[in-house]
Amino acid sequence: MRIDILTLFPGMFSGFLxxxxxxxxxTAGILDIxxxxxxxxxxxxxxxxDDRPFGGGPGMLLMPGPVVSCIEAVQxxxxxxxxxxxxxxxxxxLDQAVVEELAAEQRLVLVCGRxxxxxxxxxxxxxxxxxxxxxxxxxxxxxxxxxIVDAVARLVPGVLGDEESARQDxxxxxxxLVEGPQYTRPREFRGLHVPEVLLSGDHRRIAAWRQEQxxxxxxxxxxxxxxxxxxxxxxx
Ligand code: 6GU
Numbered sequence: 001m002r003i004d005i006l007t008l009f010p011g012m013f014s015g016f017l018x019x020x021x022x023x024x025x026x027t028a029g030i031l032d033i034x035x036x037x038x039x040x041x042x043x044x045x046x047x048x049x050d051d052r053p054f055g056g057g058p059g060m061l062l063m064p065g066p067v068v069s070c071i072e073a074v075q076x077x078x079x080x081x082x083x084x085x086x087x088x089x090x091x092x093x094l095d096q097a098v099v100e101e102l103a104a105e106q107r108l109v110l111v112c113g114r115x116x117x118x119x120x121x122x123x124x125x126x127x128x129x130x131x132x133x134x135x136x137x138x139x140x141x142x143x144x145x146x147x148i149v150d151a152v153a154r155l156v157p158g159v160l161g162d163e164e165s166a167r168q169d170x171x172x173x174x175x176x177l178v179e180g181p182q183y184t185r186p187r188e189f190r191g192l193h194v195p196e197v198l199l200s201g202d203h204r205r206i207a208a209w210r211q212e213q214x215x216x217x218x219x220x221x222x223x224x225x226x227x228x229x230x231x232x233x234x235x236x
Contacts, residue, residue, distance in 0.1 A: 001030075001031055001032070001103075001105070001106060001107065001108075001152075001153075001156050002031075002032040002033075002034075002078065002082070002106070002107040002108075003031070003032070003033045003034070003107070003108045003109075003110065003149060003152075004033075004034050004036055004074045004082065004107075004108070004109045004110070005033065005034070005035050005036065005110045005112065005145050005149070006036045006038055006067075006070050006071065006074065006109065006110065006111045006112060007035065007036070007037070007038060007112040007140075007141075007142055007145070008037065008038050008039055008049060008112070008114050008140075009112075009114075009140070009142055010035040010036075010037050012142045012143075013035055013142070013145075013146065016146050016149075016150075017033055017035075017149075021153070021154070021159065021160075022149070022150070022153055022159075025153060025156070025158070025159045028158070030156060030157075030158045030159055031153055031156065031159065033149065036070060036073075036074055038062075038066050038067060038070045039066070040070070041065075041066040041067075041069040041070040041073065042063075042065075042066040043065065043066075048063070049062060049063055049066045049067075050062055050063060050114070050115050051063050053116065057116075058116065059115055059116035060115040060116060061115060061116055061117060061118065061119050062113060062114065062115060062117070062118050062119060062122075063119060064118075064119040064121045064122050064125065067111065067118060067119075067122050068121075068122055068125050068126060070111075071084060071109060071111060071122075071126045071128075072126070074109055075109065075126075078107075080106055080107050081107070081109075082105070082106070082107030082108055082109045083102075083105050083107070083108055083109065083129070084109045084111065084126050084127065084128040084129070085102075085108060085109065085110050085111065085128065085129050085130070085131050085148070086111045086113065086118060086122065086123060086128045086129070086130045086131070086141075087110060087111065087112050087113055087130075087131055087132075087133075087141030087144040087145055087148075088113055088117055088118065088130045088131075088132060088141070089132050089135075089136070089137050089138070090130065090132060091129070091130030091131040091132040092129065092130060092131055092132065093132055093133075093134065093135075094131055094132065094133045094134070094144075094147070094148065094151075095171065096151075096169075096170075096171035096172060096176070097176075098131070099148075099151040099152055099155065100155060102148065102152045103152045103155035103156060108148075108152070110141075110145045110148060110149070111128070111141070112140055112141030112142045112144070112145050113140060113141045114139070114140040114141070115140075131144070131148065132144070133147050133148070154166055175214075176218075177214040177215060177217070177218045178214065178217050178218050178221060179214060179217070180210055180212075180213025180214045180216065180217045181213060181217075183195070183198060187199070195209070197209045
């Protein structure tokens with residue numbers, strides 16, 4: 001799979017892309033991830049990429065010229081042109097179903113916004129979709145792009161050593177359940193014991209217990225808390 005990341009801050013990605021999982025997949029040629037600096041497509045002596053919004057208001061917008069030139073150049077450089085995703089807080093909310101949809105593409109072009117966002121004509125000029133990673137505001141799309149690359153890459157065959165582990169992840173499979181609790185050694189930690197069923201060697205019972213725990217974990221997470229605040233405890 002090929003992913004082109006268009007950004008004003010390519011340096012933000014270096015540690016991330018060279019890290020163990022992605023670094024190995026890139027070296028192995030499974031993932032072809034490229035960074036493109038939007039400022040390289042700016043014109044004039046100042047290489048300006050942002051300007052004040054017409055009609056007034058706070059902050060600066062990315063000008064359409066450099067962004068569209070950058071997208072077009074990247075798309076023309078290789079085939080297929082790839083699906084263009086603009087990263088904005090108002091976009092379609094990312095979830096595992098969207099991640100699976102993106103992982104099925106041969107090529108993605110991720111465009112990171114900065115400042116108050118993109119001039120609206122970018123989206124009209126290039127056939128782009130807008131993606132958000134959640135209902136909160138980041139200073140730019142770079143962190144969101146890393147989230148997308150991480151989540152998508154692990155679904156690309158060969159990136160994870162163990163294909164089964166991706167299928168068993170939370171939100172995967174037809175039921176979209178989150179995973180229940182898991183345990184490793186020691187069998188007892190500070191007086192807390194590993195559930196007996198997991199030590200039983202009875203694989204049918206273990207599978208049934210895990211399914212039950214996943215259903216319960218999913219229910220707890222999607223039930224509206226009775227009082228404000230995030231803290232919720234299951235009744236004993
Ligand atoms: Cl994609 N960009 C920004 N700036 N903020 C966000 C976001 C994206 N997704 C959630 N918040």
